[in-house]
Amino acid sequence: MTTLDITGTDEPATPGDAVLSFTDLEVTFGTEFGDVHAVKGVSLEVHPGEVLAVVGESGSGKSVTSTTALGLLPDNARISGTVRVGDKVVGELDQAGLRKMRGNDIAMVFQEPMTALNPVLTIGDQLTEALQLHGIAYGKMAMARAAELLRMVGIPEPERRLKQYPHELSGGQRQRVVIAMAISCDPRVIIADEPTTALDVTVQAEILDLLRSLKDKLDTGILLITHNMGVVADMADRVAVMFKGDLVETGTAQQVLTNPQHEYTKRLLGAVPRLGEGVGQDDAGVAHSVEVEHADTSRPALQLDNLVIEYHRLGKPAFRAVDDVSFTVGQGEIVGLVGESGSGKSTIGKCALGLIPAVSGHVRILGEDFGALKKKQLKDLRRRIGVVFQDPAASINPRFPVGEAIGEPLVVHGVGDPASREKRVMELLDAVELPRSFYNRFPHELSGGQRQRVSIARALTLEPELMVADEPTSALDVSVQASVLETFLSLQRDFGFACLFVSHDLAVIDMLAHRVVVLQNGRIVEQGTRDRVLRAPQEPYTKRLLAAAPVPDPTTQAERREARHRLLAELGDEVVELHVDDDESAARKARQEPGAGTSDVMRGTDPHV
Amino acid sequence: MTDLQTSATPEKSYSQNQLVRMRFFRHRGAIISMIVLGLVILLAFTSIGIGPLPGWWDKVPELQYPKIGDGAPTWEHPFGQDTGGKDYFALVMLGTQKSLIIAFGVGIISTLIGTLIGAVAGYFRGWLESLLMRTTDLLLVIPLLVLAAVLGKMASAWGIWGLTIMLGIVTWTGLARLVRGEMLSLRERDFVVAATAVGTSNGRIITKHILPNAIGTIIVSATLTISAAILLETSLSYLGYGVQAPDTSLGLLISTYETAFTTRPWLFWWPGLMILAIALTVNFIGDGLRDAFDPRQNRTKD
Numbered sequence: 001m002t003t004l005d006i007t008g009t010d011e012p013a014t015p016g017d018a019v020l021s022f023t024d025l026e027v028t029f030g031t032e033f034g035d036v037h038a039v040k041g042v043s044l045e046v047h048p049g050e051v052l053a054v055v056g057e058s059g060s061g062k063s064v065t066s067t068t069a070l071g072l073l074p075d076n077a078r079i080s081g082t083v084r085v086g087d088k089v090v091g092e093l094d095q096a097g098l099r100k101m102r103g104n105d106i107a108m109v110f111q112e113p114m115t116a117l118n119p120v121l122t123i124g125d126q127l128t129e130a131l132q133l134h135g136i137a138y139g140k141m142a143m144a145r146a147a148e149l150l151r152m153v154g155i156p157e158p159e160r161r162l163k164q165y166p167h168e169l170s171g172g173q174r175q176r177v178v179i180a181m182a183i184s185c186d187p188r189v190i191i192a193d194e195p196t197t198a199l200d201v202t203v204q205a206e207i208l209d210l211l212r213s214l215k216d217k218l219d220t221g222i223l224l225i226t227h228n229m230g231v232v233a234d235m236a237d238r239v240a241v242m243f244k245g246d247l248v249e250t251g252t253a254q255q256v257l258t259n260p261q262h263e264y265t266k267r268l269l270g271a272v273p274r275l276g277e278g279v280g281q282d283d284a285g286v287a288h289s290v291e292v293e294h295a296d297t298s299r300p301a302l303q304l305d306n307l308v309i310e311y312h313r314l315g316k317p318a319f320r321a322v323d324d325v326s327f328t329v330g331q332g333e334i335v336g337l338v339g340e341s342g343s344g345k346s347t348i349g350k351c352a353l354g355l356i357p358a359v360s361g362h363v364r365i366l367g368e369d370f371g372a373l374k375k376k377q378l379k380d381l382r383r384r385i386g387v388v389f390q391d392p393a394a395s396i397n398p399r400f401p402v403g404e405a406i407g408e409p410l411v412v413h414g415v416g417d418p419a420s421r422e423k424r425v426m427e428l429l430d431a432v433e434l435p436r437s438f439y440n441r442f443p444h445e446l447s448g449g450q451r452q453r454v455s456i457a458r459a460l461t462l463e464p465e466l467m468v469a470d471e472p473t474s475a476l477d478v479s480v481q482a483s484v485l486e487t488f489l490s491l492q493r494d495f496g497f498a499c500l501f502v503s504h505d506l507a508v509i510d511m512l513a514h515r516v517v518v519l520q521n522g523r524i525v526e527q528g529t530r531d532r533v534l535r536a537p538q539e540p541y542t543k544r545l546l547a548a549a550p551v552p553d554p555t556t557q558a559e560r561r562e563a564r565h566r567l568l569a570e571l572g573d574e575v576v577e578l579h580v581d582d583d584e585s586a587a588r589k590a591r592q593e594p595g596a597g598t599s600d601v602m603r604g605t606d607p608h609v
Numbered sequence: 610m611t612d613l614q615t616s617a618t619p620e621k622s623y624s625q626n627q628l629v630r631m632r633f634f635r636h637r638g639a640i641i642s643m644i645v646l647g648l649v650i651l652l653a654f655t656s657i658g659i660g661p662l663p664g665w666w667d668k669v670p671e672l673q674y675p676k677i678g679d680g681a682p683t684w685e686h687p688f689g690q691d692t693g694g695k696d697y698f699a700l701v702m703l704g705t706q707k708s709l710i711i712a713f714g715v716g717i718i719s720t721l722i723g724t725l726i727g728a729v730a731g732y733f734r735g736w737l738e739s740l741l742m743r744t745t746d747l748l749l750v751i752p753l754l755v756l757a758a759v760l761g762k763m764a765s766a767w768g769i770w771g772l773t774i775m776l777g778i779v780t781w782t783g784l785a786r787l788v789r790g791e792m793l794s795l796r797e798r799d800f801v802v803a804a805t806a807v808g809t810s811n812g813r814i815i816t817k818h819i820l821p822n823a824i825g826t827i828i829v830s831a832t833l834t835i836s837a838a839i840l841l842e843t844s845l846s847y848l849g850y851g852v853q854a855p856d857t858s859l860g861l862l863i864s865t866y867e868t869a870f871t872t873r874p875w876l877f878w879w880p881g882l883m884i885l886a887i888a889l890t891v892n893f894i895g896d897g898l899r900d901a902f903d904p905r906q907n908r909t910k911d
Contacts, residue, residue, distance in 0.1 A: 353806045382808035395799035398625060399821040409807045442625060455803070462807075 018045035018084070019188040019221040020069055020106065025081035027064050027073065038064045040245040041081070046189055046221040051211075053224045053236035053253070055268070057477040058448075061245040062225050066191045069106055069223075071098045086188055103130050107182035111194040113174035117166040123150075123177055124162030130184050149180040152579050153210060171341070172203035179210060189221040190214075196231060200340035200504065205548040205564065206576040208234050213577035227477065229272045230550025233257055233557040241265045253554045271482035272552050273507035275534070299367040301466040301498030302329040302352055307361035309347050321347045323522040324361070331465065334492060334499040336513030336530070338506060338545070344522040349470045349502045353387055354378065366465055383413055386459030386497070390471040392451035396443040402429075402454050403439035409461040428457040431494075433487055449480035456488060460495060467492075467499040473508060485511060506549050510534055518542050540571055629825075632901035639897020642890035649886055653705040656698070668696040670703045670857070682875055689875040691866065700862065701879045707858040708839060709887070711773050715838035718777025720831040723784030728815055730785070731792025742789065745782045753779060757841060758850035765853050772851060776838060784830045791823040825902030832895035836888045843884055859884050 027039040039061040046052045054062045067073050068083050071090050083090040085105045093101060110116035118126060127146035131137045137145045143162065150158035153176040166174055175195065182190050192211065196204035212235060215222050224235055232239055232253060239256040241249040241264065249262040260266045309322040322344040329335045339345045350356045351363055354370050363370040368381055389395035396405050407425045410416055416424065422439075429436050432453040443451055452472060459467060472488070473481040489512060492499060503509050509516055509530075516533040518526045518541065526539045537543050547564035551557050565575050633639060658664030668674065668686075673694040677683050680690035680697075688698035730741040748756070756779050764771030795801060796819065804814050820827075839859075845851030846860030847867075854861070859880040866876035 350802075355802060355806060379808040382806060385806065387803055387806045389799040389803060391799060395803050397800045397804075397818050397822070408804070408809070412804075412807055412809045412813065444625065458803070468806075 017047070019048050019086055020044075020046040020223060021082075021084045022065065022068070023082040023084075025065060025068060025083060026079070027061070027068060028078045029074075030076045030078070038077075038245055039068075042242070042245075042247045044223075044240055044247070044250075046223050048188065048221050049215050049219040050237045051215060051222045051224050051235050053226060053232045053239045054242060055226060055229070055232055055239060056242035057227060057268070057479065059244070060242040062242050063193055065242070066193060066223055066225055069189075069191060070102055070108060100134070103185045103187065104134055105188055107185065107187040107190050109175075109178050109182050109190060109192040109195045112198045113171060113178050114166065114198075116178050117174060119166055122163055122165055123169070127162070127177070127181055127184060130181060134185050136185060145184075146180075149184055150177070152183075153177070153180045154576050154579060155180075170203075171199055172206060175199060175203075175207050176210065179207075179214070183214065183218065183220070186218075187220065189223065191223045191225070193225045194227070195224070197226070197228070201506075201548040202340065202544055204231070205234075205550070208550075209576040210578060211235065217578050217580045228550070229257065229269060229478070229552030230557065233552045233554045234550045234561065236554075241268070257552055257554055268479055269552060271479040273478075273482065273485070273505070273511050274551060275507045275510050275546070275549055299331070300328040300364075301331050301333070301366060302500060303362075303364040304328070304348070304352075305362040305364070307348070307351065307363060308359045309344070309351055309356060310359045321522055322351070325519075325522070325524055326361075327517050327524065327527055329466070329498050329500050331498050332496045333515065334501055334513045336509035336516045337500060337502045337519065338504065338509050338516060339519035340504060340545075342521065343519040345502045345504075345519050346470055347522075348519075349468050349500060352466075352468050352500055353385060354382070379413075383409075383462050384465045386462070386464035386467045388452070388455050388459050388467070388469040388472040391475050392448050392455055393443075393475075395455050396451060396458075398443055401440050401442055402434075402446070405443070405454060406457045406461055409458065413462065415462070424461065425457075428460060431460065431491060432457045447480070448476050449484055452476060452480075452484050453487065456484075456491070460491065460497075463495060464497055467497045468502075469499060470502045471504065472501075474503065474505060481508075488512070506534065506546060518545070543567060544571070629901045633897050636897035636900055638893045642893035642897070645886060646890040646894070649705065649883070649890070650709060653702050653709060656702045657706075659706065666699060666702070668699050670695065670699040672696075680873060688879045689873070691876060692869070697876065697879065700857065701859070701883060704857045704859040704862045704880055705883050705887075707769050707852060707856060708842060708860070708884070711769055711776065711842045711852075711858065712835045712838040712887070712891075714770075714773035715776040715780060715842075716831050716835035718774060719781040719834050719838075720784060720827060722777065723781035723830070724788050724820070724827055726781065727785040727788025728792055728820060731789035732796055732811065732815055732819065738789075741785075745785050748779065749782045753841070754844060757845055758848065761845050761850045765850075769852055769856055769858070772842070772845075776841060780834055780838065780841070784827070784834065787826050787830055788823060791826050792819060795819045795822055825899075829895055829899045829902065832891055832898060836891035836895070839884060839888050839891070 022042055022044045025039055025042045026037075029036045029038055042061075042065055044052065044054070044065075054065065056062045064073070064077075068079055069085060069090060071093065073079065079091065085101055088097075088101055088105065090098070090101070117123075124143060124146055127149060128137075128142035131142045131145055136142075146162055147158040150161055155161055155173055155176055161169070161173075161177075166177070169177065179195075195211065196207050199207060208231065211222065211224075214220060222235075224231070226232060236253040239249075239251060239253050240247055241256065241260075241262065243264045249256060249260065249265050256265060257269065260269055305326050307322055307325045308320065310318040310320050312318045325344075325348060327335070337345045337348060347356065351358055352365070354363075354365075358371065365381060366384060368377070370378075370381075373381060396402075400408070403422070403425050406428055407421045410421045410424060415421070425439065426436050429438060434450060434453050434457070438446070438450070438454075443454070446454065452475075456472070469488075473484055476484060485508065501509065501512055513530050515528065516530050517524060518533060518539070520541050525541045526533055526537065533542060534546065537546060544564075544567065547560065547567050551560060568575055654664075656664045656666040657670065674686070674690065674696055676690055676694045677685060680686075680692070680694070682689040686696050686698060688696075688701055691697055691700065726741050726745065730738040757776055760775040760779060761772050764775040767774075801814060801818055804818050809818075842851055842858060843860030843863070846858050847864040849864065852858040852861050862880040863877060866873075869876045
């Protein structure tokens, strides 16, 4: 397949030689089911001070491509083509050469900072390890350099942090430590593999700010792997779109995101839910549901009154996950529950299912108090609640065929006979737009989106009046997410269930919800109709949350970034950036100049070491 | 790397059991062991027959035959003869039969007990778990051989069946802890939570949702228990606490003829070889099953 290169011919190429280049890269994996052609002839270049974003859905080969640059692919991989890091050809290096290259010339920032850091070593040990291995600094000098690195990435009190362990840091701080490790040996290029996927939006915005100032100030090239088009718009200079191992389109971020040429890129961009656009719930629907709520306020689908939930911990005071939360979900209404990790949104979802007891307050479902029910009544009440979880791979029993999984609630509640159950399952398969032939297939044979459709079908089996959906689409690729959400919306219109929709993604909530509840640290920050909360937020936290969500348009995103920085200044927060003295920055730039073969000497005489 | 696995999904679709079977059949050691064990079982049960059913071997273990020479193996008596002239092939086959019955019996009983206790403890938690797991710990700290010897002696009146039950009662502890561990992780999985939220009863969740997903651990552990039971029975019988005459078993044969080791070594080697063959093959099969159920433990292609 030929790659669509939509970079204009008169477009000036980024200055300097490429620090990382792939030429006709092909990767094939030998597996027990035969060969898998993961990457099919990819050619890419990353220049100093440039961010090249590689985008694509899971299975497109983007991670495999970047891993070849580090020479870290498993033994069953066969690689052809050339990968150059600086002036070295990766395929020609022996193990010692590879080790020398990793860290010195190329470094990696991983997706999940908790697993990228060793939990039994202190931050200081892990930071100095690379410095000592590459002979840059030893002992006290290495420690001083490590503290310097932490200060650069904006971690307060670096000397104290050096003695701490990864679990004592927040997710954002951990990712900063990982970035500090990546820049510790002055690599010419950094591979960032989904560096913000595991982080909350506000933290994501901070890490992106940090990465951006890093490439500006240190002139490092960055290969950014991501599936999030908003992150691409925020960061990338150039974009390469991968699809099933092929590079289908390359160009500048502006060109690819605003004027995509390839069919697949168009589809991918079309599927991204955008805040404030592409609203799925028309206003008539909201008005209608509000009416319904007013007509039947005596029996809302879900009513939480001053709910308090605590987790008991051994030898420590109980942790209050949800504190004095009250809101209602009217019949036929979708309420979006938004918040960052640790805000208690999933806990509230579990409590609404009766899986976690409340310490105080009441949970009323369809007019009945969960706490006051007997076992038999509880089972009857559960018939009327459906649930969809986040991870479609984990939420369906892998040993059940699809038909059995969907029909299980019927068996549990003793509804119908085998024939009528099968009929019902077939109807549900039709409703969630899956072929009827899936009846006897097993979950592992299905794709993520298909599995999530199965779990939606299972939730609908007993025609529930209330649905609890806990991040049902956050584990899916964007294009799959779009179609699953569409199905979900049309099902909601047909079945008319009330829904508590838990999500961290404001754009998804914007698409679905009639009303929005914003949570922070177990407390409600703001609640109201979608238009009120998402268009005219009152609370600073909501504003910050909205400002941090990136949109997939470079120009708009640049404006939003400026607006966010202004907002942060108003709220008295600092904008994250790499703290580098001007002389050091200049020294680093000089070091990257071709012909400056004095880098080792420079490192040795660095005034900050 | 997760990207890789999704792209590796085969065109043709297989159920989980088919995948396990495919991986198992590629494990050469396990397949050879299956064949060898099958032959041993076939030989033991068809040669001298079982109960009223006669076998194809024309001699019986109880009768004494005229001795040929010093009783060394001949065409007439391929495994040789013992001191009194009994046909040693027939005797060893009888011993193998009994040892196999005990081993498989113990495997089944201890697996049932271990799964039940582990499942209940892991699923219900709370005081029930404390009670069951502390009992397990108590059984674990008593040396197995001593416990088995005492109980085996008590049950010796009921023949090999009594011994089987007693050994089953003392060997379930390891499995109970394994199953409890599996339960603890599986009960937090979303599909179990989803089943609970629908109103599924505890019994159904355990039997339909959790145990089928722990079947790998259980089966592997069961095979290893079988080979351990063979060795345990042998040790007990050798020490005189296991199978009692007139019943016989491989361990008892070794014990009876241990003095003959230097003068007539075949009386020692044949039952020893049988024990080795059974324990080794069962272990290999267990290995193959473990690799088949959990391919992450051994991903390299051979």
